[in-house]
Amino acid sequence: QVQLQESGPGLVKPSQTLSLTCSVSGASFGSGDYFWTWIRQPAGQGLEWIGRIYSNGGINYNPSLKSRVTISVDTSKKQFSLKLTSVTAADTAVYYCARADAFMAGYYFQYWGQGSLVTVSS
Amino acid sequence: DIQVTQSPSSLSASVGDRVAITCRATQSISRYLNWYQHKPGRAPELLIYAAYNLRTGVPSRFSGSGSGTDFTLTINSLQPEDFATYYCQQTYTTPWTFGRGTRVDIK
Numbered sequence: 001q002v003q004l005q006e007s008g009p010g011l012v013k014p015s016q017t018l019s020l021t022c023s024v025s026g027a028s029f030g031s032g033d034y035f036w037t038w039i040r041q042p043a044g045q046g047l048e049w050i051g052r053i054y055s056n057g058g059i060n061y062n063p064s065l066k067s068r069v070t071i072s073v074d075t076s077k078k079q080f081s082l083k084l085t086s087v088t089a090a091d092t093a094v095y096y097c098a099r100a101d102a103f104m105a106g107y108y109f110q111y112w113g114q115g116s117l118v119t120v121s122s
Numbered sequence: 123d124i125q126v127t128q129s130p131s132s133l134s135a136s137v138g139d140r141v142a143i144t145c146r147a148t149q150s151i152s153r154y155l156n157w158y159q160h161k162p163g164r165a166p167e168l169l170i171y172a173a174y175n176l177r178t179g180v181p182s183r184f185s186g187s188g189s190g191t192d193f194t195l196t197i198n199s200l201q202p203e204d205f206a207t208y209y210c211q212q213t214y215t216t217p218w219t220f221g222r223g224t225r226v227d228i229k
Contacts, residue, residue: 045222046223
């Protein structure tokens with residue numbers, strides 16, 4: 001059973017860096033045709049894809065966040081991480097990690113973490 | 123970016139009703155359209171992938187159709203546990219994008 005779990009501070013001050021880690025269990029982490037991804041949902045709004053990282057380190061970011069986002073992977077720990085710099089109140093959201101599995105030329109998110117609420121406030 | 127527009131944004135329905143939610147992409151995305159169910163306080167759950175493939179374990183009352191730019195999620199005989207928000211998502215090209223959601227409420 002594949003499981004993902006987000007961890008990190010629930011409160012971040014404006015202008016600081018938001019850092020979250022996603023720990024993966026029950027899955028082969030370093031191989032397989034899938035991406036490890038981050039998604040967020042501000043309160044009362046829809047889902048926003050933040051970015052993805054392949055097990056070999058290949059990365060894509062949402063252009064809307066690209067200048068502030070870094071996603072990295074630690075295969076030995078079966079973890080991947082999100083850093084978002086210069087945060088504002090607009091970055092307050094529930095952050096999800098998920099695995100994007102390949103299907104033909106597309107992907108789908110079958111496995112998700114339970115979500116981590118991050119509030120940006122002084 | 124490819125935008126996906128869902129409609130309606132919300133609907134009220136009764137147990138046993140048939141419900142249809144549509145998703146339209148701003149350009150052709152072939153079949154690379156997924157549907158998720160989202161309940162408050164929980165992670166979204168995959169229902170349909172690649173337009174019409176039912177995820178294992180999802181009840182057969184859920185079905186998906188469409189290709190190109192127009193897609194539909196249909197729920198036959200709505201059940202009490204189906205009241206939730208539904209999102210479509212395109213993975214044809216990055217940035218992967220979601221619709222704004224359709225909230226299904228009890229009438």
